[in-house]
Amino acid sequence: EENGVKSTIPDKPIDLKNYTKLCDLRRKFQVLYKVEFQTACKVETHSCRHATKAANKEKNQNQKCIPYDYNRVVLEPLDDTPDSDYVNASYVDSLLKPNAYIVTQGPTENTVTDFWRMVWQEKASCIVMLTKTFDFIKVMCMQYWPASKEKNETHGGISISILHEEELANFHIRTFLLAKKEEGADDKEERRILQFHYTEWPSHTCPFSNSVLEFRRRIRAVVGSHQTGKNGPMVVHCNDGGGRSGVYLAIDANLELAEEEDCFDVFGYLKKLRQSRKGLIENLDQYKFVYDTLEEFVVCGTSWFPVKELSQRLKQKSMKNVITKINEYQREYQQICKQTPRYTIGDCAGGHRGDNREKNRDVLIVPPDNSRPYLTSFQGNNFTDYINAVFVDGYTKPREYIVTEWPLKHTCGEFWSLVYDYECAAVVVLCVPPNNTQNFPSFWPEGRHSKKYGPVFTIDHISHNHYSNIKTWVFRINKKIVSLTELMAGVKAPPKTVQLFQLGCWPMGHKVPTSTNSLVELMNMVERWRQRTEYGPVVVVSPDGRSRCGVYCAANACIEQVIQHGEVDIFQAVKTVRRHRPQLVENM
Structure with missing residues (x-):
């Protein structure tokens, strides 16, 4: 029995054309997700000496989500401050590029300076924030950027101001201007960095797949898929640099692999995440969500187009497919019906x-x-x-x-x-x-x-x-x-x-x-x-x-x-x- 189930664990990346079959099988036999998740979580752990030092312990929001020594981000130490080289952050590879990401916890009052020192030192390409600052009754992460465009803040010699802010239903995009005067330099060095802030993802839950895919599309439009040499890693954080950050990395890295090699490696990448940092993808539901979101990407593909193509697209959409005998509108509508959630009486x-x-x-x-x-x-x-x-x-x-x-x-x-x-x-x-009907009273x-x-x-x-x-x-x-x-x-x-x-x-x-x-x-x-x-x-x-x-x-x-x-x-x-x-x- 054990070996039978174990044999379904993928030992190599899955081609996109076979991916939906793989998902169907897992939906039918839910235990397969569990076996994969538990197998991947059994990886050997590494030492965390720096993260558990007495002086550094209070710099961690959650003692379960701490960096391993071998891949932690080491800050340039400050003079006469012991342990100032520590920040709760880890380098994580994507499936194509070493150190593509830095996963970190949401800054707290006493670590916000370390956060900005890291962003500056590592020449971060952008910041991806996956948590609200305040969720339910708990502060998840301090607001580490200025409250309005008129104000600017300084942390550790780096001044931060907001140039632009755009709001969408599930996320906000902010452009920050960072400025720092290096020792011995006459004038300040200035850099622009974008922050993508997903606002509708409460901790320990899963958001909506289509919104997360849209979020990633906006990020990649700016950052590009293979970051060029001059740009540093993408900084990703939720409240503790655990579950939600792991989910985003798994989706992003697999989609990047698909663009290059037409395959996904969900299980292989989960093993890699677990060896890179504790707590990345924290539960089975989040692991299933990665599978579902990638499936949605395969099934729905790209559905947006520039408005100037509207009339030619409408013509194409009304033409019948020779084999299936339905037009594009009908195909899309069937797809939507297939993916609509079903609610039980208990949900309502x-x-x-x-x-x-x-x-x-x-x-x-x-x-x-x-x-x-x-x-x-x-x-x-x-x-x-x-x-x-x-x-x-x-x-x-x-x-x-x-x-x-x-x-x-x-x-x-x-x-x-x-x-x-x-x-x-x-x-x-x-x-x-109609007037005066009992059924539709005037209100x-x-x-x-x-x-x-x-x-x-x-x-x-x-x-x-x-x-x-x-x-x-x-x-x-x-x-x-x-x-x-x-x-x-x-x-x-x-x-x-x-x-x-x-x-x-x-x-x-x-x-x-x-x-x-x-x-x-x-x-x-x-x-x-x-x-x-x-x-x-x-x-x-x-x-x-x-x-x-x-x-x-x-x-x-x-x-x-x-x-x-x-x-x-x-x-x-x-x-x-x-x-x-x-x-x-x-x-x-």
């Missing part, structure tokens, strides 16, 4: 609870608990924190949209609680149901009179504008405090303003709107309104909280990508939108 327990079941139009479409907004306004003892709604990422901001269904008669109070609690800037309604005041929804929220009409296909209203939401504890504590509930937009050219039952121009104009109006207010999320409403909302969110993200980067990637936009609710784009 909140919406299936007895007191919440009646708040869903369809018990088959219930949000997963880890991606639904929880209501926080107290409306009475028979109200819960539940509304059938789900967060969707935009292109530049995470959780930019909240998708929900048209409220039922008894959930209008919950709807306004959602808008109030999450400080939403706009509500976008993508349909016009905003049509005239100029105020109207109360639920026991707590009153909506005042401030102004309205009606265009041919789009109607808009600006409302003030007033909240009455009804909780005794809050009344006693003197909690105030300030009124909030929101604009509601209703699209009039998408008849009930139609799969797409009758006027694409109006849909795009609606998006522009929402964007202009959000620029004037604080950029709060947008609530997107359709009769059933499914298909239409997905079209709106995905199209909006695509337009933002065109504006920001001159690229089109519909495949990934739709994939991202369907992440927490597979019904968000449900037909060709």
Whole structure:
């Protein structure tokens, strides 16, 4: 039995054409991952004398993630400071290049100077940061760069300032200017370095494969695959230079190998990682995630293209393949359906609870608990924190949209609680149901009179504008405090303003709107309104909280990508939108 399983462990790199078969086998027999992972973790360890010295111990965030002596980064010692050559960092090879990476822990208050000394000394090509500075209730890593463009900071004689910062939904890209005056030199030496900061990867978990692949694509566009001689290693860190850093290295090194030699060596590289530093890839889930992400790369390939190629690409995509008899649109859509996560009733327990079941139009479409907004306004003892709604990422901001269904008669109070609690800037309604139907009760005041929804929220009409296909209203939401504890504590509930937009050219039952121009104009109006207010999320409403909302969110993200980067990637936009609710784009 033991030998049978052992024989499935790859002893050489796997060709890309056989890779999906290998993954299928592992999905079928999950134990194979475990055998590989445990075998690779049994490598011989090396000495860690420097990392465990009394003077250096407090420089380590996590005593389990420390460098071996043979490949630690040795800093040039400072005069009269013993052990100033130590930093918790290790050189790690890629599959093609020795010392391609330096893996280090996130800087702490007392090691931030050592971190910048290392970046300068090693002539780092870029910094890849895989942790939030603050996660849950713990400081994961200090913010080792200045708080704003106006300020600069100095650590160990190196001054750091921010030249540029770009925000995307899952990561930020910052350009730093470093300057240092070397001894004996007249003027300062200046260097620019980019920091790629992945912000949506909580520790001990796995992020989304497509976002990590996009993150790596942006890094490689700048750093190039084979770094030239003048550039030093890539500095990679999470909070302790362990699990998450190992995952990124495994993905990056294998993709680099695939570009050169058309193969992956997942198991071989895991062994190499484990010999290079303790704790790289810390658990089985993270190891599976490496397999899955590389598989996604093989299966999905490159789906983005420059916007100038749009018309010729659309022509190509509508041509049928002679063998499969389907066109490119259909192939991509089938691929998306195949890769959409399946949610169990357990994942969506909140919406299936007895007191919440009646708040869903369809018990088959219930949000997963880890991606639904929880209501926080107290409306009475028979109200819960539940509304059938789900967060969707935009292109530049995470959780930019909240998708929900048209409220039922008894959930209008919950709807306004959602808008109030999450400080939403706009509500976008993508349909016009027939008047006075029981099924679609009106949930905003049509005239100029105020109207109360639920026991707590009153909506005042401030102004309205009606265009041919789009109607808009600006409302003030007033909240009455009804909780005794809050009344006693003197909690105030300030009124909030929101604009509601209703699209009039998408008849009930139609799969797409009758006027694409109006849909795009609606998006522009929402964007202009959000620029004037604080950029709060947008609530997107359709009769059933499914298909239409997905079209709106995905199209909006695509337009933002065109504006920001001159690229089109519909495949990934739709994939991202369907992440927490597979019904968000449900037909060709």
